[in-house]
Amino acid sequence: xxxxxxxxxxxxxxxxxxxxxxxxxxxxxxxxxxxxxxxxxxxxxxxxxxxxxxxxxxxxxxxxxxxxxxxxxxxxxxxxxxxxxxxxxxxxxxxxxxxxxxxxxxxxxxxxxxxxxxxxxxxxxxxxxxxxxxxxxxxxxxxxxxxxxxxxxxxxxxxxxxxxxxxxxxxxxxxxxxxxxxxxxxxxxxxxx
Amino acid sequence: xxxxxxxxxxxxxxxxxxxxxxxxxxxxxxxxxxxxxxxxxxxxxxxxxxxxxxxxxxxxxxxxxxxxxxxxxxxxxxxxxxxxxxxxxxxxxxxxxxxxxxxxxxxxxxxxxxxxxxxxxxxxxxxxxxxxxxxxxxxxxxxxxxxxxxxxxxxxxxxxxxxxxxxxxxxxxxxxxxxxxxxxxxxxxxxxxxxxxxxxxxxxxxxxxxxxxxxxxxxxxxxxxxxxxxxxxxxxxxxxxxxxxxxxxxxxxxxxxxxxxxxxxxxxxxxxxxxxxxxxxxxxxxxxxxxxxxxxxxxxxxxxxxxxxxxxxxxxxxxxxxxxxxxxxxxxxxxxxx
Numbered sequence: 001x002x003x004x005x006x007x008x009x010x011x012x013x014x015x016x017x018x019x020x021x022x023x024x025x026x027x028x029x030x031x032x033x034x035x036x037x038x039x040x041x042x043x044x045x046x047x048x049x050x051x052x053x054x055x056x057x058x059x060x061x062x063x064x065x066x067x068x069x070x071x072x073x074x075x076x077x078x079x080x081x082x083x084x085x086x087x088x089x090x091x092x093x094x095x096x097x098x099x100x101x102x103x104x105x106x107x108x109x110x111x112x113x114x115x116x117x118x119x120x121x122x123x124x125x126x127x128x129x130x131x132x133x134x135x136x137x138x139x140x141x142x143x144x145x146x147x148x149x150x151x152x153x154x155x156x157x158x159x160x161x162x163x164x165x166x167x168x169x170x171x172x173x174x175x176x177x178x179x180x181x182x183x184x185x186x187x188x189x190x191x192x193x
Numbered sequence: 194x195x196x197x198x199x200x201x202x203x204x205x206x207x208x209x210x211x212x213x214x215x216x217x218x219x220x221x222x223x224x225x226x227x228x229x230x231x232x233x234x235x236x237x238x239x240x241x242x243x244x245x246x247x248x249x250x251x252x253x254x255x256x257x258x259x260x261x262x263x264x265x266x267x268x269x270x271x272x273x274x275x276x277x278x279x280x281x282x283x284x285x286x287x288x289x290x291x292x293x294x295x296x297x298x299x300x301x302x303x304x305x306x307x308x309x310x311x312x313x314x315x316x317x318x319x320x321x322x323x324x325x326x327x328x329x330x331x332x333x334x335x336x337x338x339x340x341x342x343x344x345x346x347x348x349x350x351x352x353x354x355x356x357x358x359x360x361x362x363x364x365x366x367x368x369x370x371x372x373x374x375x376x377x378x379x380x381x382x383x384x385x386x387x388x389x390x391x392x393x394x395x396x397x398x399x400x401x402x403x404x405x406x407x408x409x410x411x412x413x414x415x416x417x418x419x420x421x422x423x424x425x426x427x428x429x430x431x432x433x434x435x436x437x438x439x440x441x442x443x444x445x446x447x448x449x450x451x452x453x454x455x456x457x458x459x460x461x462x463x464x465x466x467x468x469x470x471x472x473x474x475x476x477x478x479x480x481x482x483x484x485x486x487x488x489x490x491x492x493x494x495x496x497x498x499x500x501x502x503x504x505x506x507x508x509x510x511x512x513x514x515x516x517x518x519x520x521x522x523x524x525x526x527x528x529x530x531x
Contacts, residue, residue, distance in 0.1 A: 057357035057375035087335035
């Protein structure tokens with residue numbers, strides 16, 4: 001699992017400590033953590049992988065399973081990441097420390113119903129492990145809508161496997177997504193008619 | 194946000210197709226559809242205060258030079274009261290519009306960001322949208338809009354195209370012919386920024402400025418074009434001259450620009466005061482250039498054609514036309530070839 005963590009540059013030592021704790025807790029949970037600070041985490045994504053995605057016009061953020069925004073100090077990227085993640089239906093954990101004085105930017109969201117993929121959380125330091133663990137659990141179990149949650153085992157022949165591999169490459173997707181989106185859903189739509 | 198919220202004008206000029214929650218394709222083709230369209234994208238309000246404005250709702254194939262002038266004038270009206278401008282535009286002619294805007298908007302000190310969607314209202318059957326809508330999740334149509342709005346709040350003072358993971362100088366961009374989600378390619382210094390874990394602009398962008406915008410929207414679209422290829426007939430030049438052509442633009446070969454049979458007709462054009470422009474990015478300057486034709490080998494074709502129209506709106510005198518065409522107006526000239 002890949003999680004992108006955005007924190008804002010600032011001079012408050014206690015916030016820097018909290019940022020480090022967020023990263024440590026996530027790493028201890030076994031996830032790959034990438035942050036917006038160049039010297040941390042990006043070595044887990046190979047340079048050639050990033051270049052391949054870039055050349056294909058893909059956004060590296062789309063490859064993340066979830067996004068955590070620590071917004072105790074807000075910068076111009078906070079709103080952008082939140083809006084982007086909502087548009088792409090990416091699970092987001094939006095955090096701000098209780099005594100930081102920050103407020104959520106979700107007040108500018110022009111729909112009264114906040115998407116299920118967004119979790120807004122005011123926190124204090126002792127709460128962090130539980131909050132982060134809960135977020136990871138939500139991603140794994142697909143509690144956000146639109147995520148497939150039921151595991152289904154299907155035995156296939158080598159010929160079918162080769163076909164699926166070819167199609168996945170053609171449509172730049174996974175074999176499972178190809179089956180779900182291109183084959184099964186289409187069949188269901190046709191059947192409804 | 195750390196700074197006060199930006200106010201961004203969102204101009205609808207086609208190319209606004211999005212997929213709704215119930216699978217429809219929805220694009221703004223008239224002013225009355227804007228409110229419903231914005232309701233489909235509540236996340237846009239997180240980025241900035243948006244002022245939506247309808248300019249044109251047809252397909253990219255219906256974009257005309259008159260519409261370019263109207264768009265430039267509308268941007269000029271809104272400019273003093275906004276921090277940036279986003280323009281939605283159909284794919285097929287977005288590069289032309291972007292290049293023309295770069296010539297029409299002088300002393301530009303705020304971002305004008307064009308973006309696009311390949312989803313069109315006509316694609317309502319699964320067969321029409323196969324391979325496009327079914328790849329919607331990876332196509333990033335909504336992502337383009339989010340990225341364009343974000344770029345419109347950044348420290349940038351030029352006309353750009355935002356698509357896929359690239360921010361590109363509009364007059365140094367061409368349509369891509371390769372596979373992948375990058376529908377456009379920058380050339381020269383045209384790559385101004387990239388999207389990875391955020392949007393990063395490179396050091397050579399033109400930054401915001403405080404000066405007053407001057408809109409120079411006059412143009413003359415009596416430019417006849419012809420692609421030189423083995424099946425080309427030189428007599429076509431005569432027909433173009435007879436039709437009222439005021440400038441001639443040839444997509445020429447790179448070594449010798451055209452066959453010998455063309456020379457008498459091009460001399461006829463010159464005698465009638467019609468400037469002849471030869472465009473080829475790989476052509477080398479020669480002594481024949483300046484005598485027989487004006488060679489453009491340091492701009493994209495789209496930038497060269499729109500600049501021809503823009504310059505023709507100022508002068509028809511050949512030498513003055515040549516000087517204005519060669520003068521760098523908005524970073525359109527590719528330095529390596531200059």
